[in-house]
Amino acid sequence: QVQLVESGGGVVQPGxxxxxxxxxxxxxxxxxxMHWVRQAPGKGLEWVTxxxxxxxNIKLADSVKGRxxxxxxxxxxxxxxxxxxxRPEDTAIYYCARELRSSSxxxxxxxxxxxxxxxxxx
Amino acid sequence: QxxxxxxxxxxxxxxxxxxxxxxxxxxDVGGYNYVSWYQQHPGKAPxxxxxxxxNRPSGVSYRFxxxxxxxTASLIISGLQTEDEADYYCASYTSTSxxxxxxxxxxxxxx
Numbered sequence: 001q002v003q004l005v006e007s008g009g010g011v012v013q014p015g016x017x018x019x020x021x022x023x024x025x026x027x028x029x030x031x032x033x034m035h036w037v038r039q040a041p042g043k044g045l046e047w048v049t050x051x052x053x054x055x056x057n058i059k060l061a062d063s064v065k066g067r068x069x070x071x072x073x074x075x076x077x078x079x080x081x082x083x084x085x086x087r088p089e090d091t092a093i094y095y096c097a098r099e100l101r102s103s104s105x106x107x108x109x110x111x112x113x114x115x116x117x118x119x120x121x122x
Numbered sequence: 123q124x125x126x127x128x129x130x131x132x133x134x135x136x137x138x139x140x141x142x143x144x145x146x147x148x149x150d151v152g153g154y155n156y157v158s159w160y161q162q163h164p165g166k167a168p169x170x171x172x173x174x175x176x177n178r179p180s181g182v183s184y185r186f187x188x189x190x191x192x193x194t195a196s197l198i199i200s201g202l203q204t205e206d207e208a209d210y211y212c213a214s215y216t217s218t219s220x221x222x223x224x225x226x227x228x229x230x231x232x233x
Contacts, residue, residue, distance in 0.1 A: 037168075044124055045160070045168065045211050047222040059221045095167055100179065106156050107215050107222040110179060112167040 002026040004096050004113035011119045016086050022079040022096030022113055030074035033057075033099040035109060036081050038092035048094070049081065052105050064090075086120045093117050125223035126151065126212055133231040139200040142228045144212030145193060150223055152193035156215035159188060159197045162227075163208045171210075172197065199230070207232040 008020040022034070036048040049070040050059045058070060067085045072078065079096050093115040100110030127145040134140040144151065144159075151157055157175045160168035170179050175195060176188040185200045195214070199206055212225040 044227045045213070045224045047213075047220070047224065050221070061221070062219055100170065100173060106174075107213065108156070108158050108170065108173040109160070109168070109213075110170050110173075112169070114167055 002098065002111045004098060004111060006094065006096050006113045006116035009094065009116035009118045011121060012086055013122050014087060014120055016120070017082075017084045018086065018118060020081040020083070020094055020096075020116060020118070022081075024077045024079065024096075024098070027098070028102070029072075029077040031102040033103075033105045034072060034079045035097045035099070035107070036070065036079075036094055037097050037109065037112075038090075038094045039115075040089075040092045043092075046092075047107070050105055050107070051079070053103055057105055083118070086118075088120050091118060091120045124226035125216065125220070126214060126225035128210075128212060128225035128228045130226070131229045131231065133233055134199075134202045135233050136202050136204060138202050139198060140202060140230065142197045142199075142210055142212075142230070144195045144197070144214075144225045146195075146214055146216075146223070147193055149218055150193075150214040150216035151190065151195050151212075153217060154215045155190070157188070157190060157195045158213050159186075160211045160213065161206075161208045162211065168211065202232050204232050206230060 097109035100108040159172040
């Protein structure tokens with residue numbers, strides 16, 4: 001079965017950096033686009049970034065452009081979110097999510113991890 | 123403020139039907155059929171319930187259906203059950219630089 005397990009969250013000071021990881025299993029990772037979606041405490045969902053299966057298509061939300069980057073290692077079935085210049089408003093649960101269909105970048109999030117909490121506070 | 127507008131809350135009794143609306147613009151909901159709906163129970167990850175406006179993923183009950191008219195998409199839940207009580211979010215592809223936008227979420231209470 002499809003499993004997505006995030007790690008790397010924690011408490012970081014404003015201006016700091018953090019790298020989130022998402023370990024994927026139960027499917028052919030290299031053939032699926034992957035996303036990060038976040039949810040501030042008690043708030044709604046916000047799309048953060050997409051990386052296509054072959055890494056040729058990478059998109060970032062305006063709110064994180066210039067500060068966050070996304071990468072993947074298809075040999076390790078792993079997705080990463082590199083977060084720099086963190087702000088208090090980046091405090092959220094970060095979910096990695098897989099496209100429903102292979103070779104797609106439609107933003108249909110068919111599978112989600114359990115999420116990892118990032119807290120930006122001094 | 124979310125890009126897509128949903129009612130904050132809806133309620134219904136077991137067995138009834140409810141509709142949750144999701145209103146956007148011609149740049150998102152009205153311009154593309156990439157509208158999806160997600161169910162989220164407290165403390166849990168979201169779950170895909172509908173995609174491409176009215177398609178159900180494997181394993182999702184037939185009681186969930188969707189439609190779209192102009193800039194507004196709708197999620198219809200028929201035969202309400204207590205386990206349907208959750209938050210529901212719509213999402214859409216957008217031609218703006220944001221790429222994908224969500225609604226603010228609707229809390230469904232099954233009375």
